[in-house]
Amino acid sequence: MPITKVNENELLDRLTDVFRTYGYEGASLSKISEVTGLQRASLYHRFPGGKEDMAKAVLERAGQWLTGQVLAPLSEPGKPADRIRHMAKELHSFYAGGKHCCLLDSLSFGSDDSDIRQHVQQGMSEWVDKLAKVVREAGVSSKNARQHAQDAISHIQGTLVVARVMKDYGPFERMLSELPTTLLRKKS
Amino acid sequence: MPITKVNENELLDRLTDVFRTYGYEGASLSKISEVTGLQRASLYHRFPGGKEDMAKAVLERAGQWLTGQVLAPLSEPGKPADRIRHMAKELHSFYAGGKHCCLLDSLSFGSDDSDIRQHVQQGMSEWVDKLAKVVREAGVSSKNARQHAQDAISHIQGTLVVARVMKDYGPFERMLSELPTTLLRKKS
DNA sequence: GTCTATAGCTTGATAGAC
DNA sequence: GTCTATCAAGCTATAGAC
Numbered sequence: 001m002p003i004t005k006v007n008e009n010e011l012l013d014r015l016t017d018v019f020r021t022y023g024y025e026g027a028s029l030s031k032i033s034e035v036t037g038l039q040r041a042s043l044y045h046r047f048p049g050g051k052e053d054m055a056k057a058v059l060e061r062a063g064q065w066l067t068g069q070v071l072a073p074l075s076e077p078g079k080p081a082d083r084i085r086h087m088a089k090e091l092h093s094f095y096a097g098g099k100h101c102c103l104l105d106s107l108s109f110g111s112d113d114s115d116i117r118q119h120v121q122q123g124m125s126e127w128v129d130k131l132a133k134v135v136r137e138a139g140v141s142s143k144n145a146r147q148h149a150q151d152a153i154s155h156i157q158g159t160l161v162v163a164r165v166m167k168d169y170g171p172f173e174r175m176l177s178e179l180p181t182t183l184l185r186k187k188s
Numbered sequence: 189m190p191i192t193k194v195n196e197n198e199l200l201d202r203l204t205d206v207f208r209t210y211g212y213e214g215a216s217l218s219k220i221s222e223v224t225g226l227q228r229a230s231l232y233h234r235f236p237g238g239k240e241d242m243a244k245a246v247l248e249r250a251g252q253w254l255t256g257q258v259l260a261p262l263s264e265p266g267k268p269a270d271r272i273r274h275m276a277k278e279l280h281s282f283y284a285g286g287k288h289c290c291l292l293d294s295l296s297f298g299s300d301d302s303d304i305r306q307h308v309q310q311g312m313s314e315w316v317d318k319l320a321k322v323v324r325e326a327g328v329s330s331k332n333a334r335q336h337a338q339d340a341i342s343h344i345q346g347t348l349v350v351a352r353v354m355k356d357y358g359p360f361e362r363m364l365s366e367l368p369t370t371l372l373r374k375k376s
Numbered sequence: 377g378t379c380t381a382t383a384g385c386t387t388g389a390t391a392g393a394c
Numbered sequence: 395g396t397c398t399a400t401c402a403a404g405c406t407a408t409a410g411a412c
Contacts, residue, residue, distance in 0.1 A: 004377065004378095005377075005378070012312045020212070021297070021298075022246055022297055022298050022299075023209070023211055023213060023214070023297040023298070024214075025211060025213040025214035026211070026213035026214075026297055026298050028402075028404080028406090029405075029407085030404080030405080038377095038378075039378070039379060039380080040406080040408095041377095041378070041379065041380080041381095041407090041408080041409090041410095042377065042378050042379070043377075044406095044407070044408075045377060046377085049406065050404075050406065051407095078236035103347070104353055105293070107210070107269045108349070108352055108353045109210055109211040109214055109294055110209075110210050110211070110214050110352075111210075113255055117353075121353055121354060121355075121403060124350070124353050124354055125354065125385075128354075140233070147358075147359075147362065150350065150356070150358065150359045151352060151359060151363075152200040153274065153346070153400065154343060154347045154349070154350045154363070155342060155346050157345070157346040157349040157350060158341070158342035158343050158344065158346025158347070158349070159342045159346070161229050161292070161293050161296070161342070161345040161346070161349065162312070162338065162341060162345060164296055164304075164318075165292055165296045165308055165309055165312050166309060166312055166313065167309075168338070170335075170338065171335075171338045171339060171342045174335065174339070175339075175342070179240055191395075192395065192396095193395075193396070216386080216387065216388085217387070217388060217389085218386075218387080226395095226396075226397095227396065227398080228388080228389075228390090229389090229390080229391090229395095229396070229397065229398085229399095230395065230396050230397070232388095232389070232390075233395060233396075234395085238388065238389065239388070239389095269396060377412105378411105378412085379410100379411080379412075380409105380410095380411085380412105381408105381409085381410090381411100382407105382408085383406105383407085383408075383409095384406095384407090384408105385404100385405075385406085385407100386403105386404080386405065387402100387403080387404060387405070388399095388401105388402100389400105389401085389402090389403100389404085390399105390400080390401075390402105390403090391398105391399085391400080391401095391407085392396100392397100392398095392399090392400105393396105393397080393398085393399100394395105394396085394397075394398105
């Protein structure tokens with residue numbers, strides 16, 4: 001008999017799935033309970049702050065994943081273009097080829113000053129900063145680097161929206177393959 | 189004393205606002221009632237199908253707006269680049285400079301086979317088709333035209349996500365100003 | 377750590393007066 | 395066409411046994 005019915009990682013996997021599919025309001029405790037196989041009270045034992053705690057934990061782990069898996073290749077040795085291609089490959093698996101949508105999108109609706117919204121904003125902000133840093137190191141001017149990073153993240157988000165709505169994963173794939181070019185372009 | 193407390197247009201304006209801000213699940217009847225100034229029962233008098241009817245009406249009108257105001261300039265006489273610039277101007281006002289997010293995003297969460305989701309998909313599908321048609325007429329190959337249309341709509345959606353999350357409207361503005369170039373590029 | 381049971385509120389929707 | 399009043403079902407959250 002295991003100490004826990006579902007281990008931490010698997011639990012967070014399933015929570016992530018519910019939140020990104022249904023959004024914060026749409027992710028009811030009934031759905032969460034069903035998907036995780038844990039009863040309401042068990043969920044509250046693990047996340048005393050309730051649904052909000054769950055969403056924050058999910059965001060937290062996604063951020064760590066992004067930093068550790070997706071952005072890590074950007075800091076390794078090698079030609080900038082190669083490193084970005086490596087990142088594109090990691091992004092492809094992170095978003096399951098476009099079939100998984102982004103938590104930064106699904107959790108960014110609702111009241112403007114909610115706690116979750118602030119976490120989402122911080123997450124995207126870090127993403128932009130880290131990406132811009134690498135682009136700058138590849139020789140792009142500071143202002144252009146930040147814009148390229150913003151544009152790349154915009155395009156990632158947009159192709160994921162199109163993928164979700166149209167079930168067409170072409171734009172996402174195309175965007176990834178063009179990332180090295182668009183990110184490292186010298187002139188805007 | 190007016191026959192109706194709120195006229196059709198204004199009512200749909202406010203409904204649009206609630207749905208795009210909070211998403212479908214987040215747009216509770218309490219919020220809707222508060223924002224529109226109508227009680228639940230009055231809303232059900234106007235929309236017998238309830239919340240789903242409201243969302244469909246909102247989507248319907250947004251689609252008409254897109255066709256009539258945003259895409260119309262694409263069919264007028266003039267150089268293709270000029271027509272696209274005109275469209276960009278209309279898009280700018282349609283999305284309030286990036287401050288309004290897109291219903292196709294906010295209403296595309298939740299169960300995969302919901303009625304609303306199908307309406308959303310149809311809306312985006314029409315948008316892609318109409319945009320691709322004009323790009324094709326401007327001399328871009330059929331396959332490239334469709335890809336450019338998809339990419340443009342992806343980038344619109346993405347910059348709107350970034351705008352919502354970061355409250356940074358730069359990427360949206362930049363994307364609009366680059367639309368003529370990106371849409372009419374001959375090679376992908 | 378997980379469960380059953382339940383409190384208390386909010387939800388979407390309806391009935392019927394004016 | 396709008397309202398007040400109400401319903402059953404859903405929601406988040408908690409208490410307490412094992």
